[in-house]
Amino acid sequence: MKSYRKELWFNIPERRGFINITDHVVQCLTESSIREGLCLINAMHITASVFINDDEGGLHRDFDRWLEHLAPHEPLDRYRHNDTGEDNGDAHLKRTIMGREAVVAVTDGKLDFGPWEQIFYGEFDGRRRKRVLVKIIGE
């Protein structure tokens, strides 16, 4: 069995944003030389997400507005987590909806995707450097 590990670093200049990281993960898979296995991609921070969906700007605006409706950023005193001095109580909830991780099959040296699947980093408490972990195991 082979294994491969890499950290991808991102710095989103706003509080919230989505980045298509599919090409980064494909590059990892190429470096790993793994042909058959599983690829785990996860946010290493608990106010960010890795998820799979469509690379379409309107959808990303829908996600952002929907998440703000389900877990509003303000008022800050809405969240007991913010009593600790943080202002990111909402970000923990938003990341929970979007998910921490994706697991993708590796087949014949490729990410085994349907026609529209793309991997995204979702940031809900940005303006600082944060990490995504890529771990691939297989042969």
Added chain:
Amino acid sequence: MKSYRKELWFNIPERRGFINITDHVVQCLTESSIREGLCLINAMHITASVFINDDEGGLHRDFDRWLEHLAPHEPLDRYRHNDTGEDNGDAHLKRTIMGREAVVAVTDGKLDFGPWEQIFYGEFDGRRRKRVLVKIIGE
């Protein structure tokens, strides 16, 4: 290490619906001859879901009503994704709540499940043929 891959195809005649696909996945596991490992089951489409829950009709009606409350299908102009000509903006959000994938342990040649765990395909933009990927790795 062994690996196994299969696509399962479904065509749900309505816009939304749930199908119990556990028997299909058990059949895949039998074909794979894998006794110890991990089994990934994921929707290959971004408006559908694979999830694990109870095979109980009342619960499925609860899921459907709840998702429609959290992310209503109409009015269509509620979603910027629908500005592209699509009418499935809601389906992307519903699938996000239900999840893209399940990872199940394989132990002694069986899906290592608790007493009520069953695997479902969740469709939120049906009336066409769509796919689920089953990937199993192990020994």
Added chain:
Amino acid sequence: MKSYRKELWFNIPERRGFINITDHVVQCLTESSIREGLCLINAMHITASVFINDDEGGLHRDFDRWLEHLAPHEPLDRYRHNDTGEDNGDAHLKRTIMGREAVVAVTDGKLDFGPWEQIFYGEFDGRRRKRVLVKIIGE
């Protein structure tokens, strides 16, 4: 390839609660002797969750209040699942938001975590003994 399996049992005295199970999973990893691979941790019950987030009491109160807002326990006749004689229709929905499972990379014999990642068991229909499965594969 090596594989390891263990069931962890919990009995939360209230209907709902969160327990930090990270130390239990670290103990499993030590017992497994696996240095590189993937670790699956999943609830074996469909009204409970395994998720990764922050070990901060205010955040846990936020999760509890938020989930109760998104899927209220009462009135019981809100849920068709409860027509079967159950009173846990809400628990199936709450668990869906929080997720069934987490997959964690194993690197150099350790859970490959970011600075604040901790693993939790989330209970939404407690007051009885319930299980979490830990399955690790690798080398």
